[in-house]
Amino acid sequence: MTYQTIIHEKRESVAWITLDRPAELNAVNLQMLQELSTALAEIAADASQKVLVLTGAGRAFCAGADLKALRGAMDAAPGEPNFSDLTLSTLSLLRHMPKPVLGALNGLTIAGGLELAMCCDLLVGAASAKIGDGHANFGVFPGGGGAAVLPRRIGLERAKQLLFTGDLMSAAQMQAWGLLNEVVADAELQSAVTAMATRMAAKSPLVLRRMKAVADRAMDQTLELALRDEQLECLQHTRSHDFREGLAAYGEKRAPAFRGI
Incomplete structure (x- = not known):
């Protein structure tokens, strides 16, 4: 299948999905959600794709929801795709993927991007990555796990700090807080994640x-x-x-x- 907002590759026995709207910092719109859902269902059903890696193109992993798309979704007519419902169903597919899912956080990871990242089993961050929850900066309420999942990953008080301030933290700080498993040099992110995914793909x-x-x-x-x-x-x-x-x-x-x- 040809995608417009993501790239789905099979590198030997590892599936790679790259969010591919770099000019928009890989902000999520309806089309991306639909394409992600299709790719995730395919990967789940394909026994030859044993591990999934999720990353982003350009200088962001994902800057969250495309606010223009979100505004348009508020005016969607009955029967048209609902942004909130599709977000929940897509994140559920990722969160319940029966295979190991590695997130390779190559850059800005904010709001909905953080929610996407938290659906992954393991997270590896580039040293320059900046991570946080920016919902409060725009008066938007998290709808994909920002408030519900983040406390489980880094503890209640730290989660509240990110939620209430909208501040971005360094990859090193988020590793210290327990969100990231590893932090590597920017130039080594792909090779480090590839090596980890390849080791996992060799297991049962x-x-x-x-x-x-x-x-x-x-x-x-x-x-x-x-x-x-x-x-x-x-x-x-x-x-x-x-x-x-x-x-x-x-x-x-x-x-x-x-x-x-």
Whole structure:
């Protein structure tokens, strides 16, 4: 499929989506949401795309919602695409992607861009990236997890600081606060994320999918329930090809040939 606002590439077994409106700092409009939804559904269904990387073109990862598009969406007639509903459904597709999702934050990551980033499992930032929640600067309320998810990622008090001030923080500061897993030199971002994604893509897709699901569910469970959930998933996993193949490969001192089943 030909896209106008994103680039979807398959680099060996890693899918890359690049937000591609650099002149608009990759601000999200209706077309981008629609194209993202299509690409995400394709990646989720394609077993050969084992890991997803999300990044941006130019000097921004994503500066949030295109406010012009948002104003137009307020006047949408009944039956026309609804910006808010499409935002929620698209972010849900990304947040519940059954494969590992890496965010490569190449530059400005603000408001809706931060909400997109927080749908990723791991975040790697370029050293020059600036990150924050700018909703309050324009009297806009976050609708994709800015207020609901950010406290879970960096703690309530730090989240309130970002939400209430609209300030941008350095990548180093956001790593110290726990949002970013790594910060690398700008010129090394692509290579660092590629190396990380490639390592993940070599693992059992079934193990990764099941570990991600259990870890995500554990955030809303007591420890006892989370451990029980893990035990049940583990029992189910012992019946899989990948489990048997991994043990066989270890015993035969060879690389495993995982099939994701």
